[in-house]
Amino acid sequence: MQKEKGSSLSPFNPETILAAHQRIKPYIHRTPVLQSRQLRELSGAEVFIKCENLQKVGAFKMRGAANAVFSLKESERQKGVATHSSGNHAQALALAARLAGVPAYIVMPKTAPKVKVAAVKDYGAEIIFCEPTLQARESTLEAVVARTGATFIHPYNNDQVIAGQATAARELFEQVEGPLDVVLTPVGGGGLLSGTVLAARCFSPATKVWAGEPAGADDAYQSLKAGHLIPHPPAGEAGSAPNTIADGLLTSLGDKTWAIISQGVEQIIPVTEEEIISAMRFLWERMKLVVEPSGAVPLAAMLKEKGVLKGKRVGIILSGGNVDLSKLPF
Amino acid sequence: MQKEKGSSLSPFNPETILAAHQRIKPYIHRTPVLQSRQLRELSGAEVFIKCENLQKVGAFKMRGAANAVFSLKESERQKGVATHSSGNHAQALALAARLAGVPAYIVMPKTAPKVKVAAVKDYGAEIIFCEPTLQARESTLEAVVARTGATFIHPYNNDQVIAGQATAARELFEQVEGPLDVVLTPVGGGGLLSGTVLAARCFSPATKVWAGEPAGADDAYQSLKAGHLIPHPPAGEAGSAPNTIADGLLTSLGDKTWAIISQGVEQIIPVTEEEIISAMRFLWERMKLVVEPSGAVPLAAMLKEKGVLKGKRVGIILSGGNVDLSKLPF
Numbered sequence: 001m002q003k004e005k006g007s008s009l010s011p012f013n014p015e016t017i018l019a020a021h022q023r024i025k026p027y028i029h030r031t032p033v034l035q036s037r038q039l040r041e042l043s044g045a046e047v048f049i050k051c052e053n054l055q056k057v058g059a060f061k062m063r064g065a066a067n068a069v070f071s072l073k074e075s076e077r078q079k080g081v082a083t084h085s086s087g088n089h090a091q092a093l094a095l096a097a098r099l100a101g102v103p104a105y106i107v108m109p110k111t112a113p114k115v116k117v118a119a120v121k122d123y124g125a126e127i128i129f130c131e132p133t134l135q136a137r138e139s140t141l142e143a144v145v146a147r148t149g150a151t152f153i154h155p156y157n158n159d160q161v162i163a164g165q166a167t168a169a170r171e172l173f174e175q176v177e178g179p180l181d182v183v184l185t186p187v188g189g190g191g192l193l194s195g196t197v198l199a200a201r202c203f204s205p206a207t208k209v210w211a212g213e214p215a216g217a218d219d220a221y222q223s224l225k226a227g228h229l230i231p232h233p234p235a236g237e238a239g240s241a242p243n244t245i246a247d248g249l250l251t252s253l254g255d256k257t258w259a260i261i262s263q264g265v266e267q268i269i270p271v272t273e274e275e276i277i278s279a280m281r282f283l284w285e286r287m288k289l290v291v292e293p294s295g296a297v298p299l300a301a302m303l304k305e306k307g308v309l310k311g312k313r314v315g316i317i318l319s320g321g322n323v324d325l326s327k328l329p330f
Numbered sequence: 331m332q333k334e335k336g337s338s339l340s341p342f343n344p345e346t347i348l349a350a351h352q353r354i355k356p357y358i359h360r361t362p363v364l365q366s367r368q369l370r371e372l373s374g375a376e377v378f379i380k381c382e383n384l385q386k387v388g389a390f391k392m393r394g395a396a397n398a399v400f401s402l403k404e405s406e407r408q409k410g411v412a413t414h415s416s417g418n419h420a421q422a423l424a425l426a427a428r429l430a431g432v433p434a435y436i437v438m439p440k441t442a443p444k445v446k447v448a449a450v451k452d453y454g455a456e457i458i459f460c461e462p463t464l465q466a467r468e469s470t471l472e473a474v475v476a477r478t479g480a481t482f483i484h485p486y487n488n489d490q491v492i493a494g495q496a497t498a499a500r501e502l503f504e505q506v507e508g509p510l511d512v513v514l515t516p517v518g519g520g521g522l523l524s525g526t527v528l529a530a531r532c533f534s535p536a537t538k539v540w541a542g543e544p545a546g547a548d549d550a551y552q553s554l555k556a557g558h559l560i561p562h563p564p565a566g567e568a569g570s571a572p573n574t575i576a577d578g579l580l581t582s583l584g585d586k587t588w589a590i591i592s593q594g595v596e597q598i599i600p601v602t603e604e605e606i607i608s609a610m611r612f613l614w615e616r617m618k619l620v621v622e623p624s625g626a627v628p629l630a631a632m633l634k635e636k637g638v639l640k641g642k643r644v645g646i647i648l649s650g651g652n653v654d655l656s657k658l659p660f
Contacts, residue, residue: 032362034384053618054364281655288383288620288651321618325611330655 011159012260014202017170020163024066027099028167031055033175038286043303044310048180050172053291053321057091057119059248060168060192060319061155065092067164068153069100077102079149084130084137086112087248088320089155094123105150107141115324156191157254165195172315173204180207183315184298187211187220187268188249190257192319197264207315208266212301215270217242219252220261224268229258245273245329248294248320269301276300277329283318292323341489342590344532347500350493354396357429358497361385363505368616373633374640378510380502383621383651387421387449389578390498390522390649391485395422397494398483399430407432409479414460414467416442417578418650419485424453435480437471445654486521487584495525496532502645503534510537513645514628517541517550517598518579520587522649527594537645538596542631545600547572549582550591554598559588575603575659578624578650599631606630607659613648622653 031051039047052060069081080103083093090106097104104125108117109132120127130140145152153161169183183200187193193211200207213221219242223230231252232242242250253261271279280296283289295318302314361381369377382390399411410433413423420436427434434455438447439462450457460470475482484491499513513530517523523541530537543550549572553560561582562572572580583591601609610626613619625648632644 029364032364032384034359034362037386054362056367058618284620284655288388290614290618290620325614325658325660328655 012163012198016163017166017199017202020067020160021167021170023070024063024164024167027056027066027070027096028062029055030171033172034287036287039282043306045302045306046313047302048172048176048313048315049287050168050175050315050317051289052168052317052319053289053295057088057095058320058322059088059092060165060317061088061092062095063167064156064158064161064164064191064195065089065096065153066099068158068160069093069096069102071160072102072151076151079151080104081153082141082144082148082150083107083153083155084141085155086116088322090116090120091123093153094120094125098124103148103150105144105148107137107144109137113324154254156189156251157256159256161191162195162198162256162260165192166199167195168192168317169196169199169315170203172317173199173207176315178313179204180315181312182208182210182309183317184210184212184302185317186246186249186294186297186319187213187261188217188294189251190220190253190261192317193220193265194257194260196317197260201264209264210266210301211268212271212297212299213268214244214246214249214276214297215272216244217246217250218270221268221270223253223258224262224265227262229253229255244276246276246294246297248292249297269304271297271300271304275304279303281330289318290321290323291318292320293329295319295321342493342528346493347496347529347532350397350490351497351500353400354393354494354497357386357396357400357426358392359385360501363502364617366617369612373636375632375636376643377632378502378506378643378645379617380498380505380645380647381619382498382647382649383619383625387418387425388650388652389418389422390495390647391418391422392425393497394486394488394491394494394521394525395419395426395483396429398488398490399423399426399432401490402432402481406481409481410434411483412471412474412478412480413437413483413485414471415485416446418652420446420450421453423483424450424455428454433478433480435474435478437467437474439467443654484584486519486581487586489586491521492525492528492586492590495522496529497525498522498647499526499529499645500533502647503529503537506645508643509534510645511642512538512540512639513647514540514542514632515647516576516579516624516627516649517543517583517591518547518624519581520550520583520591522647523550523595524587524590526647527590531594539594540596540631541598542601542627543598544574544576544579544606544627545602546574547576547580548600551598551600553583553588554592554595557592559583559585574606574623576606576624576627578622579627599634601627601630601634605634609633611660619648620651620653621648622650623659625649625651
């Protein structure tokens with residue numbers, strides 16, 4: 001099923017990822033990799049947790065956003081960047097833009113939580129509110145881009161963003177002594193997962209790439225099973241909208257991320273809400289890490305497959321830690 | 331006021347700490363040191379957080395316990411170790427003993443939280459319950475030692491324990507590029523603080539050592555002000571018992587820890603309950619770290635003194651992360 005290595009990953013190659021890493025290093029944290037005796041006893045595997053919850057803005061999204069912003073040409077920088085997001089990408093793009101000294105325009109639904117709006121505003125971005133529909137979001141963004149000339153930085157379906165996210169797995173491979181059998185990430189839009197595929201191919205080709213996905217938002221699982229991209233139906237269609245506590249993973253794959261994921265991901269493991277909350281609780285109670293539900297998804301998947309993973313060396317990219325302390329599920 | 335360096339720190343010297351570090355390295359985590367842009371903006375200082383909440387058993391206590399256990403002579407190992415504690419030292423000693431293959435006897439008040447009892451039992455230690463008074467605790471421990479011949483490992487007033495705790499600051503000095511102006515720890519019994527004084531003298535003599543202490547349990551502050559040891563009055567005396575949310579810091583200094591602290595600590599900063607909770611919330615929300623109230627005390631102290639610390643390079647040892655998720659103060 002897999003196409004020949006390299007041939008179809010253009011415009012990505014090891015140099016692309018290394019250049020991205022070099023470009024963003026001054027603006028990101030080299031996050032620690034942690035191990036846990038209790039996790040070893042629980043799973044039977046040697047598990048290495050890459051703590052992107054400890055990344056700037058609390059999520060790996062800073063990597064892709066920084067690579068996109070610092071890849072702009074001089075003429076583009078003056079006009080700034082724009083995106084639509086109410087999540088971690090919005091904060092990441094706002095901070096990256098501030099660090100680069102370029103304007104940022106963030107389209108957010110007017111229903112976005114105040115704390116997220118405040119965070120983006122704190123980073124100095126201009127916020128443009130819209131109705132909470134996909135159509136309003138896209139038309140508002142188009143109007144912003146037309147008015148400002150800003151470059152649209154998609155949250156995941158963007159080559160620079162994907163190359164930036166690839167640096168998380170690249171660091172993980174550097175930080176772990178010896179090869180990993182499997183590396184696991186969560187999958188929503190697929191930026192982190194596709195970046196991880198690229199990093200594995202380039203720097204650790206024997207490592208298999210798996211993902212965890214909420215069963216309530218399993219477009220990537222369904223797509224990989226069918227062999228073609230099956231996005232979530234648009235919000236509003238009865239009985240079909242994705243629904244999960246892992247609110248960072250509600251989005252569907254894009255064509256760019258799907259092209260990479262379809263070639264390089266061995267399996268996607270759907271997990272239940274209970275499994276997500278249980279993995280999240282383990283990370284908080286035992287590993288002392290504040291993790292958002294989406295970030296706990298790959299650990300939930302890993303624990304679900306612990307029979308197969310026994311004795312293996314497993315990397316997990318813990319994607320983020322932005323969570324409202326007053327709304328914990330435990 | 332300070333005595334001559336080295337002369338009065340016997341039996342401690344750089345070799346003692348280096349030997350302790352070498353001895354315990356296989357059994358502890360080299361915990362990460364994190365920085366936060368938001369903390370820099372909030373404080374005006376360059377702050378380095380040594381994350382001992384990510385240490386084994388969730389606290390720096392693992393260092394001292396491991397050094398004490400692995401320092402035992404062969405004849406002593408067979409008889410095991412004993413202590414009285416319902417806190418992090420109990421878990422640390424139980425785990426260190428398990429790793430060394432020696433028996434552990436832990437005296438706990440019968441009112442100890444079930445989750446803490448279960449954790450110690452999980453590590454394979456024998457638990458001996460007693461009435462929740464100092465007298466019962468001490469007499470029960472004496473009986474255990476008489477019965478088993480086990481070596482008593484005091485939670486902090488013990489040379490091996492102090493040398494073990496010193497390795498946290500030693501690692502911090504290694505991990506931070508360039509010298510620190512100040513290093514801050516919490517202070518309860520004084521094991522971590524006295525170890526930090528020793529490590530600073532040996533490996534970073536220009537670094538000043540400060541501590542944060544809950545105003546509701548400020549025996550160290552009062553002792554340093556008076557120039558002699560003033561322990562908390564025994565529990566039960568009306569109106570005088572120490573009281574703070576930082577339950578790891580309720581204990582009084584011991585003579586060994588006081589001897590070092592009185593010589594090497596420049597100042598102790600009392601902080602209010604509100605300041606502790608606010609610092610704890612910052613660590614959870616912004617730095618994504620699960621920290622117990624005691625662990626947030628030095629950050630609270632640092633923020634209280636931020637006027638003086640502006641522009642300085644400050645290390646903070648975040649002591650532990652063992653907290654009941656169902657009883658958060660926010």
